Amino acid sequence: MSPEPAAPVAGRFGTVRAVLAMAGAQRIALLGTLMLASSLTEGVGLLLLVPITAVIAGEQAPAALSGWLGPLAQLPVGLLLAAVTALVALRALIVYLVLDQQARLGHALTRSIRISTQETTLAADWRWLSAQTTAALATRLVGEADRVGTLGESMLSVATGVITLAMLLAAAFAISWQLTSLAVLAALVVALALIALRSRRNRDGERFAEAYEALHEQVTNGMFHFRAARISGAEPELARQFSDAARGVEKAQLRFHRSVSQAHVLFQVIAAIMLGILIHLALNELKLPLGVLVPVLAILVRIVPVVTGLQGSLRRWSFNAPALAELRQITADALAHREPADDGAEAPHLVRTLELQGVGLTYPGRDRPVFRDFDLSIAAGSIVAICGPSGVGKSSLADMIGGLISPDSGRILLDDQPLEGSARIRWRRRVAYVEQIPYLFDDTIARNLSWGQPSVDEQTMRRALAKASAQFVFDLPLGLQTRVGEAGRQFSGGERQRLALARALLRDPELLILDEVTAALDGLNEGAIMQTIDELRGSCTILILGHRTALLELADQIVDLGAHGRS
Numbered sequence: 001m002s003p004e005p006a007a008p009v010a011g012r013f014g015t016v017r018a019v020l021a022m023a024g025a026q027r028i029a030l031l032g033t034l035m036l037a038s039s040l041t042e043g044v045g046l047l048l049l050v051p052i053t054a055v056i057a058g059e060q061a062p063a064a065l066s067g068w069l070g071p072l073a074q075l076p077v078g079l080l081l082a083a084v085t086a087l088v089a090l091r092a093l094i095v096y097l098v099l100d101q102q103a104r105l106g107h108a109l110t111r112s113i114r115i116s117t118q119e120t121t122l123a124a125d126w127r128w129l130s131a132q133t134t135a136a137l138a139t140r141l142v143g144e145a146d147r148v149g150t151l152g153e154s155m156l157s158v159a160t161g162v163i164t165l166a167m168l169l170a171a172a173f174a175i176s177w178q179l180t181s182l183a184v185l186a187a188l189v190v191a192l193a194l195i196a197l198r199s200r201r202n203r204d205g206e207r208f209a210e211a212y213e214a215l216h217e218q219v220t221n222g223m224f225h226f227r228a229a230r231i232s233g234a235e236p237e238l239a240r241q242f243s244d245a246a247r248g249v250e251k252a253q254l255r256f257h258r259s260v261s262q263a264h265v266l267f268q269v270i271a272a273i274m275l276g277i278l279i280h281l282a283l284n285e286l287k288l289p290l291g292v293l294v295p296v297l298a299i300l301v302r303i304v305p306v307v308t309g310l311q312g313s314l315r316r317w318s319f320n321a322p323a324l325a326e327l328r329q330i331t332a333d334a335l336a337h338r339e340p341a342d343d344g345a346e347a348p349h350l351v352r353t354l355e356l357q358g359v360g361l362t363y364p365g366r367d368r369p370v371f372r373d374f375d376l377s378i379a380a381g382s383i384v385a386i387c388g389p390s391g392v393g394k395s396s397l398a399d400m401i402g403g404l405i406s407p408d409s410g411r412i413l414l415d416d417q418p419l420e421g422s423a424r425i426r427w428r429r430r431v432a433y434v435e436q437i438p439y440l441f442d443d444t445i446a447r448n449l450s451w452g453q454p455s456v457d458e459q460t461m462r463r464a465l466a467k468a469s470a471q472f473v474f475d476l477p478l479g480l481q482t483r484v485g486e487a488g489r490q491f492s493g494g495e496r497q498r499l500a501l502a503r504a505l506l507r508d509p510e511l512l513i514l515d516e517v518t519a520a521l522d523g524l525n526e527g528a529i530m531q532t533i534d535e536l537r538g539s540c541t542i543l544i545l546g547h548r549t550a551l552l553e554l555a556d557q558i559v560d561l562g563a564h565g566r567s
């Protein structure tokens with residue numbers, strides 16, 4: 001499997017090329033050999049029906065086959081039947097191996113594209129990443145990746161079907177080219193009737209995928225904001241949106257299945273009519289002997305499930321191909337926005353000053369720049385408060401200083417060294433961020449604290465908790481092993497903040513960014529956090545975002561983005 005995602009895919013051949021590249025030459029060679037062996041055993045087995053039928057009917061084998069099938073007709077029927085049985089058993093074994101390989105291919109494709117999509121998404125620039133919705137990311141990594149596996153399996157089924165069909169047709173042509181030509185003509189009539197339904201089926205497949213994504217979005221967004229919906233009485237609205245999305249999926253799914261079933265019914269009816277006409281022509285016009293008619297009919301009867309199987313596989317192919325196209329498009333997009341690779345060199349240090357010189361920043365899709373020609377100088381080890389009204393650019397400034405995003409113009413200098421390229425990525429190792437709504441996942445306090453630093457020991461965690469005024473953990477019956485609940489909901493807003501601060505301190509950062517960190521705290525806890533921040537003075541540079549006067553008192557420098565402007 002290739003872990004590196006390639007360019008976007010377009011069209012059926014593009015899809016085949018992309019899947020082949022992902023599957024790898026070795027797997028394809030093995031599968032190709034198995035499929036060929038399976039079709040060969042089937043073809044030879046069916047050809048043996050000629051001498052068997054001829055012997056039973058007391059006829060000679062057709063002249064065209066007398067070369068090697070003629071002498072076979074002299075053999076005892078029992079021996080011929082035993083040979084056919086052995087071929088059937090051998091084919092069953094090969095089919096088992098093909099199915100096993102097919103399942104492996106599907107799972108491997110799913111895993112490969114799932115991992116590469118997640119890796120490229122994670123490696124993308126923050127500005128690109130933050131524009132992606134959670135629902136879209138979840139759909140891609142779960143549902144769409146599964147669909148790529150199914151796509152691989154259905155492509156393999158198509159290949160198996162095509163090879164088997166070719167082998168069966170070759171056998172039928174070898175027995176009677178006239179009857180087989182007529183059968184092919186009849187099949188073309190059936191195919192023409194089905195082509196008309198195909199584009200409608202593809203369109204319905206795409207609509208189904210869209211409806212499914214809308215439902216997924218409702219689940220992710222709706223459930224995540226359940227608390228907000230309950231507080232503001234928006235539950236009926238949430239229920240209505242969800243029910244609309246669920247109905248949308250049902251409608252799209254029904255429409256899709258209807259077009260599939262219509263094609264199926266049409267196929268069955270036309271195929272039965274064509275078979276009747278064929279038998280009539282074979283007996284009354286071509287006057288074929290039983291030794292020819294029976295094997296050819298046996299082959300044609302065998303061809304019907306092969307063709308229906310092919311139809312089903314092509315349908316799954318059409319339905320799932322958009323998933324591969326979308327994931328490849330999104331990974332190509334993410335790669336185009338990827339961050340500079342970390343070159344492994346040591347992360348830069350902030351020892352003297354951090355400077356912003358003529359910095360400009362405009363978000364995509366926005367006319368007004370957040371910063372234009374902005375200058376700032378921060379002394380290492382100082383406490384700096386960044387304040388100003390909502391939307392003025394406090395978080396954006398912190399994101400630039402913390403190395404999360406880079407400015408569109410101007411420079412950021414760490415001790416006169418530009419914070420560019422991979423230096424910006426490395427600098428992030430020395431930065432810790434406590435957000436307004438801290439990220440906590442449903443696991444123990446210990447696991448939440450050691451996130452990103454798995455080797456940190458319990459003693460160090462306890463010290464960090466004490467430093468962050470989070471001693472409440474020590475009073476819990478399970479202490480560090482207490483679960484925090486989804487998004488930390490089993491703790492108050494202030495407790496979550498202090499857990500997040502403890503996690504940040506565990507990184508031993510050179511730059512600590514605190515985003516409205518005391519907003520959810522009462523006076524007592526605020527005082528304790530302020531004392532913690534005061535005690536950290538000099539050990540690292542601290543950036544406080546917000547406008548709480550108490551915190552501003554701690555600052556060595558106040559940057560009021562609202563009062564001084566950002567240009």
Ligand SMILES: Nc1ncnc2c1ncn2[C@@H]1O[C@H](COP(=O)(O)OP(=O)(O)OP(=O)(O)O)[C@@H](O)[C@H]1O
Binds near residue numbers: 131390393
């Ligand atoms: N990813 C983004 N894409 C587009 N615009 C953005 C993005 N992030 C922020 N902005 C815009 O940039 C401006 C500054 O946003 P920022 O979050 O930095 O402000 P802030 O001062 O931190 O606000 P608050 O105090 O409300 O958190 C706002 O106008 C905001 O709408």
